[in-house]
Amino acid sequence: MDSHGWDAPEMTTTAQNLSTIDAATTRLPAHEVIYRQLRDLVLFGDLAPGQAVTIQGLSERLGAGMTPVREALRRLIAEGALEFQGNRRVSVPLLSADNISELILARQWVDPHLTLRATERATLGDLDHLRALDDQLDVAITRGDLRAYLELNYLFHRRLYEIADAPILAHLADGLWLRFGPSLRVVCGRMGTQNLPDKHKAMLEAMHARDAEAAARAIREDVIQGMEQVRHSLEQSGALR
Amino acid sequence: MDSHGWDAPEMTTTAQNLSTIDAATTRLPAHEVIYRQLRDLVLFGDLAPGQAVTIQGLSERLGAGMTPVREALRRLIAEGALEFQGNRRVSVPLLSADNISELILARQWVDPHLTLRATERATLGDLDHLRALDDQLDVAITRGDLRAYLELNYLFHRRLYEIADAPILAHLADGLWLRFGPSLRVVCGRMGTQNLPDKHKAMLEAMHARDAEAAARAIREDVIQGMEQVRHSLEQSGALR
DNA sequence: CAGAGAATAATTTGATCATATTCTGGGCGC
DNA sequence: GCGCCCAGAATATGATCAAATTATTCTCTG
Numbered sequence: 001m002d003s004h005g006w007d008a009p010e011m012t013t014t015a016q017n018l019s020t021i022d023a024a025t026t027r028l029p030a031h032e033v034i035y036r037q038l039r040d041l042v043l044f045g046d047l048a049p050g051q052a053v054t055i056q057g058l059s060e061r062l063g064a065g066m067t068p069v070r071e072a073l074r075r076l077i078a079e080g081a082l083e084f085q086g087n088r089r090v091s092v093p094l095l096s097a098d099n100i101s102e103l104i105l106a107r108q109w110v111d112p113h114l115t116l117r118a119t120e121r122a123t124l125g126d127l128d129h130l131r132a133l134d135d136q137l138d139v140a141i142t143r144g145d146l147r148a149y150l151e152l153n154y155l156f157h158r159r160l161y162e163i164a165d166a167p168i169l170a171h172l173a174d175g176l177w178l179r180f181g182p183s184l185r186v187v188c189g190r191m192g193t194q195n196l197p198d199k200h201k202a203m204l205e206a207m208h209a210r211d212a213e214a215a216a217r218a219i220r221e222d223v224i225q226g227m228e229q230v231r232h233s234l235e236q237s238g239a240l241r
Numbered sequence: 242m243d244s245h246g247w248d249a250p251e252m253t254t255t256a257q258n259l260s261t262i263d264a265a266t267t268r269l270p271a272h273e274v275i276y277r278q279l280r281d282l283v284l285f286g287d288l289a290p291g292q293a294v295t296i297q298g299l300s301e302r303l304g305a306g307m308t309p310v311r312e313a314l315r316r317l318i319a320e321g322a323l324e325f326q327g328n329r330r331v332s333v334p335l336l337s338a339d340n341i342s343e344l345i346l347a348r349q350w351v352d353p354h355l356t357l358r359a360t361e362r363a364t365l366g367d368l369d370h371l372r373a374l375d376d377q378l379d380v381a382i383t384r385g386d387l388r389a390y391l392e393l394n395y396l397f398h399r400r401l402y403e404i405a406d407a408p409i410l411a412h413l414a415d416g417l418w419l420r421f422g423p424s425l426r427v428v429c430g431r432m433g434t435q436n437l438p439d440k441h442k443a444m445l446e447a448m449h450a451r452d453a454e455a456a457a458r459a460i461r462e463d464v465i466q467g468m469e470q471v472r473h474s475l476e477q478s479g480a481l482r
Numbered sequence: 483c484a485g486a487g488a489a490t491a492a493t494t495t496g497a498t499c500a501t502a503t504t505c506t507g508g509g510c511g512c
Numbered sequence: 513g514c515g516c517c518c519a520g521a522a523t524a525t526g527a528t529c530a531a532a533t534t535a536t537t538c539t540c541t542g
Contacts, residue, residue, distance in 0.1 A: 078319035168343040
C-alpha cells in the first residue's frame, strides 16, 4: 500500500506534536518521517485549505534540513495532497465544486469495488478488526471527538483497502482521501460529529454474510452520504472553507 | 493536468538524447526538467521493467546535481512510475498478473468516463486535433515506428483527457499509463506495430455525432484490446519482460 | 589440500546538511 | 501607476556521513 516500501506508518490516535521525534521511528529516513507527519496533517485537516506551506518554515518547525522537507513536499504534491502554485509556492488545495464532483465520482467507483474484493477475501479476524474500529468510531462520535472520528473513519476504510489486496486501486483510493481531507475537516467541524455518515454496520453484516454486492452498496451509500455533505457545505459557503 | 503547475511539457516526437539540454527549457527548474525526461523514459519504455535506477548514475548522466534528481525520483515513485525497493534502491516496477488486472479494471472505468465528458465538451477544433493525431498514428503503424506509435497513442488519449476537463480523473489516468508504459513497450516490441489496437476511428465518429455513449464504448474496447494483449503476453512469458 | 561458508574489507550509492545562487513579490520613490 | 530595489524564499551544488552491496580473505571441515 505504501508506495515507498517501509513498514506501515503507525497511526497516531491522538493529536501529535510536530516536534516530537519518535525514538522508534528514528530508523526511518528523515524525508519519510517528514512525509508521514505532513501527510497526517493534511489528511486530518490540521492544515486548512488554502493555507500556504513553506519549505524553510517546515524545515525549522520540524528541525530538519530542507532537502528531506523538499522531498516530502514533492511526494505530497504528486499525490495531490498539496498544490504547486506555479511560482514556487506550495499550499493546501482549495476544492472547487467540480473537483468535489470528480472525487465523489471516483470514490463511488473505487470504494465499492475494493469492498467487493475485500468481502471475498476477508478472514474472520479481518471482520473482527473492522468491527473493533467501528466500535471505536461510535465512541468518538458520541464523545464528539472530531479528530478521533476522522482518523478512525480513515483507518476503517484503509483497512478495507488492505483486505481487498489490490495495491494499485488502494493507492488510488488513498490519493482521493488526501484530496478531500482538509475540506472534510472543515465541514465536519462545522456540523459537529452528530449525524455523521456511518453505514459501516450494514456493510459489516453484509461482509459477514459474504454478500459482496450488498456490502459494496452499503459502502457506496456511506461514501455518497459523506461526500455529498462536503459538496453541499462547500456550495453553501461560496468557494470553500 | 500537470500537478506541478508549469506549462505543459512539450512532447518529443522523436527519440530524445538525454544529454541534450533544451535551451527553451532552461527556464524550468532542473528538477522539473529531470522529471519530464525520466517520465518519458518510463512512459515509452526506454527503461526496461525491473531495471535499477541510481541517483548518482542519473545525476552524472544528466549533468545535474543529485538534489533535483532525487526530487524527480520521489515524484515518479509517488506516481507509481518507479518503485522503491525497501532498501533505498529504486527500479522500474515489474508488473504481476494481478497488477495488470487492476490496471485493466481501472482504465476500463476511467477512460470511458473521461471520453463521455470529452464528447460533451469537445469543440470542432478539438476533434480536428484528435483526428490529426490519429492520422499520424496510422502513419507510425504502417511505417512500423514503435516509438512514434507509443508516443502518439499516449498523446491521443492524453488529449482526450484534457478535453474532458476533469483534472483529478485525468491525473489518475495519467498515473495508470506510467504503470504499464514499460511493459507495453516490451509487449509491442515483440509483436510489431501491426494489429495494434486502434478503435480511434469509431470513437471519433461517435464524438462527431455527439454520441457520448458510443464514444465511451469504443474507447473501452480500445483499452481492453490493448491491455488484454499486455496481460496475455505477460502471462505467456512467465513473470514479465 | 580443496572448497563452502562466514566474517571482514572495500566500494558504491543513498541521505543529509550548510551554503551559494537565483528568482519572486512587495515596498518605496518617482 | 510604473519601475527599481530589497528582503525572503526556493533552487541547486558539493561535501560529508551512513548504509548496503559486492569483493575478498580467512577459517574450518571433509
